[in-house]
Amino acid sequence: MIAKQDLDQLMNQLRVKLVGASDAGMKAQLYDVCTEFFKDTLSWYEVVQFTGQPAVLDYAITPSEGQIIQLAVVVNADSSPISASMFEMGVVHLAAAPNESQPLYATVIKNVTLPNTRDMTPIAPDWLLPQWHLEIQSGVLGNMMLQPDKSYTDKATALYHLKRFRDGIAQARARTLRANTQGTQAWQFPRSFSTGAQRGGSGSERQF
Amino acid sequence: MQTTLDIIDDYITDARTLLQDEIQPYRYDDLSLVRAMNVTLLEGRRLRADLFVFCRENGGMVPHYASKSGQPVPIEPPFRLAFLHGLVGHALERDQEDIQDNRAALFLKIFNDLLLGVRPSSLAPAAQGTPQ
Numbered sequence: 175m176i177a178k179q180d181l182d183q184l185m186n187q188l189r190v191k192l193v194g195a196s197d198a199g200m201k202a203q204l205y206d207v208c209t210e211f212f213k214d215t216l217s218w219y220e221v222v223q224f225t226g227q228p229a230v231l232d233y234a235i236t237p238s239e240g241q242i243i244q245l246a247v248v249v250n251a252d253s254s255p256i257s258a259s260m261f262e263m264g265v266v267h268l269a270a271a272p273n274e275s276q277p278l279y280a281t282v283i284k285n286v287t288l289p290n291t292r293d294m295t296p297i298a299p300d301w302l303l304p305q306w307h308l309e310i311q312s313g314v315l316g317n318m319m320l321q322p323d324k325s326y327t328d329k330a331t332a333l334y335h336l337k338r339f340r341d342g343i344a345q346a347r348a349r350t351l352r353a354n355t356q357g358t359q360a361w362q363f364p365r366s367f368s369t370g371a372q373r374g375g376s377g378s379e380r381q382f
Numbered sequence: 383m384q385t386t387l388d389i390i391d392d393y394i395t396d397a398r399t400l401l402q403d404e405i406q407p408y409r410y411d412d413l414s415l416v417r418a419m420n421v422t423l424l425e426g427r428r429l430r431a432d433l434f435v436f437c438r439e440n441g442g443m444v445p446h447y448a449s450k451s452g453q454p455v456p457i458e459p460p461f462r463l464a465f466l467h468g469l470v471g472h473a474l475e476r477d478q479e480d481i482q483d484n485r486a487a488l489f490l491k492i493f494n495d496l497l498l499g500v501r502p503s504s505l506a507p508a509a510q511g512t513p514q
Contacts, residue, residue: 196432199433292438
């Protein structure tokens with residue numbers, strides 16, 4: 175959940191910069207901006223545990239908050255990936271049923287969802303505004319300033335803010351790929367390339 | 383918590399001050415002012431849908447008042463003055479005197495300007511003398 179002090183800081187900045195805008199309108203726009211942010215950055219994820227059962231392929235899972243938009247990976251207790259897909263949102267479909275009952279962990283990517291809280295605040299992770307409040311602010315400002323016939327309508331400034339917002343999305347996506355590390359590369363060899371021997375490869379050397 | 387112009391009664395009371403109609407028997411009775419407020423709210427919905435459609439108290443609908451009943455008017459504080467002017471403007475519209483027509487137009491213009499964010503100019507002085 176977004177912390178109240180973070181939301182108040184954001185709303186106060188918006189109230190100052192959008193003369194004549196209503197609080198309700200700004201919060202509604204904030205929901206749309208958060209939706210676009212998480213859809214394009216894929217940065218909000220959660221590990222959901224469920225129990226794999228023999229002869230059962232489909233498992234309905236529910237995140238603690240938000241809605242599932244993608245399935246990233248399913249692993250077992252040894253962190254080995256399990257082949258799975260999500261044809262229906264919220265239902266993990268295993269390629270093969272496990273032989274015995276075991277805990278499985280599905281990493282899902284999430285987005286905000288309606289309804290918002292009672293005061294119309296979008297339900298989003300608590301790190302969103304502390305880390306990205308400038309970008310979210312630009313997103314709201316840009317979209318609000320594009321509305322026609324309002325006191326805060328300003329298309330030129332709107333384009334500036336929307337560009338800042340999109341740049342922020344690109345940064346957030348890059349950080350997510352690098353798991354918020356500094357100086358590492360985003361790409362790693364797939365697990366399927368790993369071998370147990372130091373020789374590496376297969377079928378290229380004589381076996382004794 | 384902002385309580386200025388919080389309930390329908392506050393709007394009626396303040397409107398009587400602007401209408402200079404504070405001594406009974408009133409020229410504009412309570413029911414006609416309540417009706418004027420209902421119409422003003424509809425016009426406000428047209429101009430600023432964001433003030434109504436996201437309002438959970440009324441389920442996104444425009445509120446309606448049958449009488450001066452102490453019910454709250456769920457308008458955000460910065461915009462309440464606009465609805466007061468709209469109420470007064472609509473009430474004045476029923477009069478047929480030239481001066482009242484000008485006053486009605488002025489109040490309705492302030493209503494529009496406040497909702498749409500145009501800075502209102504200073505009030506024009508009332509016309510002097512008797513209309514010809």
